Amino acid sequence: MNLIDAKFLQSAQSIEDSPPPSVAEVAFLGRSNVGKSSILNSLCKQKGLAKSSSTPGKTQLINYFEIKFKTQDLEAPYVYARFVDLPGFGYAKVAKTLKAAWNRNLTGYLEQRVNLQIFVHLIDSRHPELDIDKNVDEFVNHIKRGDQIIINAFTKIDKLNSSELQKLKRDYPDGIFVSNLKKQGIIELQNKITEHLFGN
């Protein structure tokens, strides 16, 4: 299955001002600056689709993107999904009240969105054992419904040497290992996503 088109749909502050839950959604979540917006751009093969930045805290709203896939099935040649770019967890440099509101809106989305099918938890491959990621993992496992899956995607693997990468793969045999810089692991991630959504 090929991803053939992606476009920005809308931004929302919370689930209340989000688009109708009519299409399956894939949420990209994780620490601020881990590469959520970048991975969405890599999957969609469009550099500036989701705004990425070296300054943490770039993404401040729930951003919805409409994704079109081409299937092998002549009867149903196209299928659709939404990718959802989320603000990072644990971004320290915003005011406490704003941070609390963000977290409320974020967790509200993750907990209550009926059409959310996949949590893609992005983890910096150089720091796979951070408390914040353990908390995210625990939280998502706790709220996850039977129709949902979690994909652990380790980002920035271009920053590891080959023995570090081998060790990481041994430690996390179910992980996906990605570099947005070198475009590694992107097809594997896409396949894992479409397999759950459409059975490939």
Ligand SMILES: Nc1nc2c(ncn2[C@@H]2O[C@H](COP(=O)(O)OP(=O)(O)OP(=O)(O)O)[C@@H](O)[C@H]2O)c(=O)[nH]1
């Ligand atoms: N070396 C390397 N840098 C990356 C990779 N992916 C993202 N980056 C860089 O990491 C920084 C943050 O990327 P973003 O995609 O904006 O991260 P984010 O998780 O969306 O951040 P917030 O929106 O602030 O939560 C940018 O400077 C990217 O260029 C990667 O695979 N390798």
Ligand SMILES: [Mg+2]
């Ligand atoms: Mg972002």
